Amino acid sequence: MNLQFVADGVLTGAMIGLGAIGVTLTYSILRFANFAQGEFIAWGAYFALLVATALGWLAGGSSTPIGPFSFGWGLMLALIVAMPLTGALALGLDWALFARLREQASSITIVIASFGASMALRSLLEFLFTSRPAYFTRELQIAIRLGWGVRATPDQLALVGLTAVLVLALHVLLTRTQIGRSMRAVSENPALARVAGVDVDQVVRVTWLLGGALACASGVMVGLTVQIRPFMGFDLLLPLFAAAILGGIGSVPGALVGGLIVGIAEAAAAATVGAQWRAAVAFVLLIAMLLVRPTGLFVATPK
Amino acid sequence: MRSRHGVVFWTGFAVVIALLIVAPFVLPEFWRRFLTEILIWGLLAMSSDILIGYTGMVSFGHSAFFGLGMYGAAAALLTTDPPNLWLALFYGLIAAAAVAACVAYFSTRLRDIYFAITTLIFSQIFYVVIFTWTAVTGGENGLNFDQPALGFGRVLSIPFTPTILHWFVLAVVAGSYLLLRRITQSPFGMVLQSIRENEARTRAIGYAIERYKIVAVMLSGLFAGLAGVLYAIQNQFAAPDFVFFLVSGETVIYNVIGGIGTLVGPIVGAAFFLLLREGLSRFLTEYYLISLGIIFIAIVIFLPQGLLGFARRWLNE
Numbered sequence: 001m002n003l004q005f006v007a008d009g010v011l012t013g014a015m016i017g018l019g020a021i022g023v024t025l026t027y028s029i030l031r032f033a034n035f036a037q038g039e040f041i042a043w044g045a046y047f048a049l050l051v052a053t054a055l056g057w058l059a060g061g062s063s064t065p066i067g068p069f070s071f072g073w074g075l076m077l078a079l080i081v082a083m084p085l086t087g088a089l090a091l092g093l094d095w096a097l098f099a100r101l102r103e104q105a106s107s108i109t110i111v112i113a114s115f116g117a118s119m120a121l122r123s124l125l126e127f128l129f130t131s132r133p134a135y136f137t138r139e140l141q142i143a144i145r146l147g148w149g150v151r152a153t154p155d156q157l158a159l160v161g162l163t164a165v166l167v168l169a170l171h172v173l174l175t176r177t178q179i180g181r182s183m184r185a186v187s188e189n190p191a192l193a194r195v196a197g198v199d200v201d202q203v204v205r206v207t208w209l210l211g212g213a214l215a216c217a218s219g220v221m222v223g224l225t226v227q228i229r230p231f232m233g234f235d236l237l238l239p240l241f242a243a244a245i246l247g248g249i250g251s252v253p254g255a256l257v258g259g260l261i262v263g264i265a266e267a268a269a270a271a272t273v274g275a276q277w278r279a280a281v282a283f284v285l286l287i288a289m290l291l292v293r294p295t296g297l298f299v300a301t302p303k
Numbered sequence: 304m305r306s307r308h309g310v311v312f313w314t315g316f317a318v319v320i321a322l323l324i325v326a327p328f329v330l331p332e333f334w335r336r337f338l339t340e341i342l343i344w345g346l347l348a349m350s351s352d353i354l355i356g357y358t359g360m361v362s363f364g365h366s367a368f369f370g371l372g373m374y375g376a377a378a379a380l381l382t383t384d385p386p387n388l389w390l391a392l393f394y395g396l397i398a399a400a401a402v403a404a405c406v407a408y409f410s411t412r413l414r415d416i417y418f419a420i421t422t423l424i425f426s427q428i429f430y431v432v433i434f435t436w437t438a439v440t441g442g443e444n445g446l447n448f449d450q451p452a453l454g455f456g457r458v459l460s461i462p463f464t465p466t467i468l469h470w471f472v473l474a475v476v477a478g479s480y481l482l483l484r485r486i487t488q489s490p491f492g493m494v495l496q497s498i499r500e501n502e503a504r505t506r507a508i509g510y511a512i513e514r515y516k517i518v519a520v521m522l523s524g525l526f527a528g529l530a531g532v533l534y535a536i537q538n539q540f541a542a543p544d545f546v547f548f549l550v551s552g553e554t555v556i557y558n559v560i561g562g563i564g565t566l567v568g569p570i571v572g573a574a575f576f577l578l579l580r581e582g583l584s585r586f587l588t589e590y591y592l593i594s595l596g597i598i599f600i601a602i603v604i605f606l607p608q609g610l611l612g613f614a615r616r617w618l619n620e
Contacts, residue, residue: 033416035552097600105607108361111419112559113603115552120596127590238427238548241420249416280431283424287409290421294413 005267007150011225013243013263014163017256018218019236020243021170022211028187028250029207032107035114036093037215037240038233039121044086044216045223045232046125049134051085052078068154070139071224079220083213090212091205093117118234125230133227136220159221166217167256170210174252179206187250238279239266242286248296257297261285323473327466336537339469341577342476343533345570348557349476349483350526355555356564357487358519359499360414363551364406364422367429368524370546371398372531374433377446377541386451392532399528400521402429407520411513414502423548430546445542448535463536472533476570479526483566486522495519560602562609571610 019041026034055074066072097117101110143151174180179202185193186203194200215233222232243262247254262282269281289296323342327335347369354360375398376391383390410421433440440446453471454460461467486492494515497505506512535541544550553576561572579598583591606613 027416033419097604100604101607105603107415108355108555108563109559109603109607111361112555113600115556116596116599116603118596120593120600123590123592123596127593238423242424245417245420276435277431280428280435283428283431286424287421287428290413290417291409294417 002271003148003150005271006264007146007152007156009264009267010160010260011152011156011221011263012266013260014160014256015218015221015225015259016236016239016243016262017259018163018166018214018221019233019240020247020255020259021167021252022215023240023244024247024249024251024255025183025207025211027244029183029203030098030102030110032098032110032114033241034211035111035237036118036121037211038235038237039118039125040086040090040212040215040233041219041222041236042125042228042230042233043089043121043219044082044212045219045228046129046134047082047085047089047216048075048078048220049136049223049228051081052136068141069158070137070141070153070155075136075220075224079217082220083216084209086216086219087209087212090208090215093121094204094208118237122230122234129230131230133229134223135227136223155224159224162217162221163256166214167252170214170252173210179203183207239263239282242282245296246286246289248299251296251298254296254298320473320477324470327469332465335465335469337577337581339465339472339537340534341574342469342472342570343530343537344554344557344573344577346476346479346533347527347530348554348561348569348573349480349566350523350530351554352558352563352566352569353483353487353495353519353523353526355558356566356568357492357499358495358516360411360516360519361419361555362422362520362523363419363548363555364410364424364426365523365527365554366546366548366550367402367406367422367426368399368527369531369534369550369554370426370429370433370541370543371402372396372528373535373541373545374398374440374446375528376532376535377448380448380451380535381446386449388451388453388536391451391536392529395532395535396525396528399524399531403521403524403528404517406524407517411516411520423551426546426548426551430543430548433546434543440541440543443543445540445544447540450536450539468537472537475529475533479529480566480570483526487566491515491518556599558609560599560609562611562613565609565611568609568611575610 019037022040023034023037026032026037052075055077059074097113098110101113141153141155143153145151174183182193182198182203183206185196185198186200190200219233222236226232239262243258244255245258246261247256247258262285265281265285266278270278323338326338330338347365351362351365354362372395375395379391379394380386406422406425410418410425413421434442436442450463452460452462453467463471487495494505494510498512498515502512531545534545557572557576558569559572560576561570562568580591580595583594587594602610608616
């Protein structure tokens with residue numbers, strides 16, 4: 001059997017995993033499922049596209065590709081600018097909406113509010129950029145043979161590498177820094193963390209920033225390998241939830257592994273039973289998981 | 304005091320029903336149809352209120368029950384000649400009940416967000432199956448069929464005009480409302496509300512809460528399926544779009560806008576949301592969702608108990 005589906009699945013899984021980390025962080029700190037996370041992915045991609053276009057225009061066409069890749073320094077700079085921008089968008093949404101609801105509303109209301117926000121954000125993108133797909137680059141790439149009949153383009157390899165770097169950085173942030181310790185404290189017990197002197201508001205801000213920034217990276221990856229559309233984040237939303245729950249809500253490594261499982265399962269389904277059943281396979285997998293171990297792979301079941 | 308409350312309720316109920324009965328004579332064709340549609344979506348929202356408002360479980364999978372009711376009705380209407388209304392109702396309810404039983408069995412083992420996501424995932428599985436299994440479901444194009452007549456045995460058969468259809472839908476929705484209201488006031492409904500308030504304590508008192516939850520999901524799914532059958536009869540088609548999770552999301556939106564745990568609130572919410580969407584889409588063409596989302600968010604922020612909760616407080620003051 002051809003192992004190509006593993007390579008395809010790992011790439012899709014990396015994109016889903018990055019987005020799912022945002023879902024899982026928001027859930028563990030703020031206790032609600034954020035339906036607008038998919039919109040951060042789409043907005044992140046469009047932010048990067050805007051910055052990259054502006055840079056290319058300023059430098060008069062500096063977007064010549066580096067080495068074997070289809071993108072140039074322009075896009076890498078754009079990613080670095082767009083990540084905090086998307087984080088700021090998430091912060092802004094929190095300030096305008098979620099912060100007002102956090103005190104008095106039930107978690108159902110907050111989930112529904114995020115549903116409404118996602119609707120408004122998505123239509124706003126469609127309004128601003130129309131629903132015609134956009135591309136970072138129109139370069140074509142030749143896939144390299146990796147052995148065992150598996151091929152991947154240099155772009156795909158670079159993106160998987162980028163995911164690894166981002167997740168590693170996040171892991172260090174969460175385990176080795178003060179703010180990371182504060183975040184874990186709040187996710188364990190918000191009331192107790194506040195009593196112990198943790199600045200909960202700051203933790204909330206950092207959570208949104210991180211979730212937005214990672215969503216942006218995920219959006220740029222989707223934009224580079226597929227295309228940029230206003231609905232790109234919405235289409236990823238259910239896989240994001242599936243990945244976050246598979247890995248165990250609140251667990252960062254879990255979200256990434258969950259993303260990889262969903263990605264590989266979808267690619268395997270496309271390669272064996274047909275692409276039209278792709279979406280269903282991830283869902284069936286998730287339901288099986290929920291029945292056997294409802295808390296997910298990486299979160300211990302409460303005794 | 305109690306009897307006075309009853310008098311007020313029944314008077315209000317009678318006035319609203321009377322207004323809805325005469326509405327088709329006053330409204331132009333488009334709005335007559337629109338009103339019937341609001342009643343159908345209201346029934347769907349009301350069915351979901353049994354879970355959200357009374358049992359404290361948010362279902363994001365009501366599109367599956369609604370859609371299966373629709374396709375069940377389609378199966379009956381396509382296989383019998385002449386199409387039979389009661390058979391359509393029967394098939395639709397059986398299909399919705401079967402799906403609800405399956406979803407209930409699996410999803411009620413989980414709580415909170417896990418329950419919501421499981422129902423969502425189930426509805427998406429049904430969506431993919433219906434979308435892909437083109438030979439039976441017509442795939443993306445859906446199914447078209449003829450409208451049945453309102454027949455009573457061999458004695459009487461009245462073809463559905465828009466007005467008669469409106470009355471039929473009104474009768475079904477009003478009947479469902481009274482039935483659901485009775486159920487929520489029954490001992491069974493009390494147990495559901497006690498699960499919402501404190502699940503652990505309800506279990507400790509000795510109620511088998513898993514069984515109650517399964518029945519609640521099935522009850523809710525059955526009425527959602529009923530709404531699906533009505534929609535299929537009104538529009539004479541069934542399409543996979545109605546199984547997609549956006550329909551479930553809108554159902555929850557109707558509940559939150561109108562006020563959960565009131566049964567009438569979700570109908571008010573559906574009417575408000577659909578009228579607003581209709582009005583905005585006329586003004587702003589395809590970009591109406593931006594303003595719709597913002598208005599919706601404003602309602603959530605400023606009227607956290609929904610329109611009905613707000614109206615109630617306003618009337619009390």
